[in-house]
Amino acid sequence: MLGFGLVTTLFVGCALFAPVGKAQLSSTSSAITCDCGFRDENNNVWTNVWFSDxxxxxxxxxxxxxxxxxxxxxxxxxxxxxxxxxxxxxxxxxxxxxxxxxxxxxxxxxxxxxxxxxxxxxxxxxxxxxxxxxxxxxxxxxxxxxxxxxxxxxxxxxxxxxxxxxxxxxxxxxxxxxxxxxxxxxxxxxxxxxxxxxxxxxxxxxxxxxxxxxxxxxxxxxxxxxxxxxxxxxxxxxxxxxxxxxxxxxxxxxxxxxxxxxxxxxxxxxxxxxFFNSTQDATGPPCQSNRNACDVKDITSRRLLPFDKSPPASSSSSSIVAYTSLSSIPFILTILPILLSSL
The missing domain is CATH 2.60.120.200 (Jelly Rolls)
Known part of the structure; x- marks a missing residue:
């Protein structure tokens, strides 16, 4: 397993995901936290994720x-x-x-x-x-x-x-x-x-x-x-x-x-x-809410989608960049309604 260093997050808190069907996510959805990285098909664990649709x-x-x-x-x-x-x-x-x-x-x-x-x-x-x-x-x-x-x-x-x-x-x-x-x-x-x-x-x-x-x-x-x-x-x-x-x-x-x-x-x-590591990665995964990495197949198949719709915490980071750490999966924030409604 590759377990490279993890990034300093751009958001406060952890990445939250929830499995969804046709319905929109709500504040009562059962969230899945991805603060231990993303495990790929070859058992490598990566820090960050970038998704653009x-x-x-x-x-x-x-x-x-x-x-x-x-x-x-x-x-x-x-x-x-x-x-x-x-x-x-x-x-x-x-x-x-x-x-x-x-x-x-x-x-x-x-x-x-x-x-x-x-x-x-x-x-x-x-x-x-x-x-x-x-x-x-x-x-x-x-x-x-x-x-x-x-x-x-x-x-x-x-x-x-x-x-x-x-x-x-x-x-x-x-x-x-x-x-x-x-x-x-x-x-x-x-x-x-x-x-x-x-x-x-x-x-x-x-x-x-x-x-x-x-x-x-x-x-x-x-x-x-x-x-x-x-x-x-x-x-x-x-x-x-x-x-x-x-x-x-x-x-x-x-x-x-x-x-x-x-x-x-x-x-x-x-x-x-x-799913990648970065030269910005400095420390190990926080793993405070979840002891296991999320499966990349769950993310690429869209069984898990972003739960937290809050705007970027840093004004110096744009939407994709801000969504490229364990703090939040980088689905482009403004296309989130499409991803949800298309499932």
């Missing part, structure tokens, strides 16, 4: 509050830059205008701009203190070839964990799993010590599927829809970083492929759930 239904005031725009949410970095590497003929142009919220998802769009250039999309967490954990995102991959869709941890080019899907691979469809820095064979190909091409037994473009990587000090496990697909144990990062999603093309026919210029190409994200 981008799917809109009636009453989801999170979408209203952000005017359908993640760029207004200070918990996120929405990327706006151009990357051209030395000795590399292909350019990636990331535009803030290519990240949108729709009623079904957060959208990362690849499309041409008025100058005739192909532009890409990327957003990530503002916080960059993630250090080990289990990281999950529900994603519908683009159906049009010519792009790369990725879910990954990043600190630098020498500390990175990638899950990538290349649209040009269709028979079979594949996901790439990688650790950076990568190791290369004598012929220049990527070594399977740090890079795996994994064939998919499902079509990732027709519905949302869960992509997950479990990062511990000596290995990274890559999961698809809850099933372990591959494990790498070389060059495992040991520095904190942020979690990022991106969808890009640079028209390199040998990697991203060439995306068509006459249509918008969508990567869609329904939700993200991270």
């Amino acid at each position: 981008y799917q809109q239904s009636e009453g989801n005031v999170y979408h209203d509050a952000t005017a359908m725009d993640l760029k207004r949410d200070k918990n996120y970095l929405v990327m706006d830059y151009t990357m051209k590497r030395d000795n590399y003929n292909y350019t990636r142009i990331f535009s803030k205008n290519n990240v949108n919220l729709s009623p079904q998802s957060a959208q990362l769009i690849v499309r041409s701009n008025s100058d005739g250039d192909m532009t890409s999309a990327s957003f990530g967490t503002e916080r960059n203190d993630f250090l080990y954990g289990t990281f999950r995102a529900s994603i519908k991959m683009p159906s049009v070839p010519g792009t790369v869709a990725a879910f990954y941890y990043y600190e630098s080019d020498t500390a990175e964990i990638d899950m990538e899907t290349l649209g040009r691979y269709t028979d079979p469809r594949q996901s790439f799993f990688a650790i950076h820095p990568q190791i290369y064979n004598d012929d220049g190909t990527a070594s399977n010590l740090t890079h795996v091409k994994h064939p998919l037994d499902f079509d990732p473009t027709t519905e949302f599927n869960e992509y997950r990587f479990d990062w511990v000090p000596d290995s990274v496990g890559f999961y698809l829809n809850g099933q372990l697909a591959s494990t790498l144990d070389t060059n495992i990062p040991s520095t904190p970083g942020r979690v990022i999603l991106n969808h890009w093309t640079d028209s390199n026919p040998k990697f991203s492929g060439v995306a068509p210029m006459d249509q918008d190409i969508l990567m869609e994200v329904a939700n993200m759930t991270f």
Whole structure:
């Protein structure tokens, strides 16, 4: 079991959860307290949890509050830059205008701009203190070839964990799993010590599927829809970083492929759930109300939901950040009515 240090809470008191059905939670609900961490499927115990749901239904005031725009949410970095590497003929142009919220998802769009250039999309967490954990995102991959869709941890080019899907691979469809820095064979190909091409037994473009990587000090496990697909144990990062999603093309026919210029190409994200430790973690779990960690399956299945609807205790912490400790599970506060009413 991994039992890393626990964070100084951002709220007074403990995390309260209650199992619910169709009914709304009330002050009389039987609460479950999660002040001993969150135990995952591999028996690791994590300090913090981040949950964000981008799917809109009636009453989801999170979408209203952000005017359908993640760029207004200070918990996120929405990327706006151009990357051209030395000795590399292909350019990636990331535009803030290519990240949108729709009623079904957060959208990362690849499309041409008025100058005739192909532009890409990327957003990530503002916080960059993630250090080990289990990281999950529900994603519908683009159906049009010519792009790369990725879910990954990043600190630098020498500390990175990638899950990538290349649209040009269709028979079979594949996901790439990688650790950076990568190791290369004598012929220049990527070594399977740090890079795996994994064939998919499902079509990732027709519905949302869960992509997950479990990062511990000596290995990274890559999961698809809850099933372990591959494990790498070389060059495992040991520095904190942020979690990022991106969808890009640079028209390199040998990697991203060439995306068509006459249509918008969508990567869609329904939700993200991270159970993790942080460089802010300093002491052991309080475990004052509950001697056992909560089961992550109860949280990801929404059998346990936030009970305490109080606003953030610290004005310096925004809604997600404030909800990323044992003091309270970080369901975005303003979407709580949706989560409850949709069960």
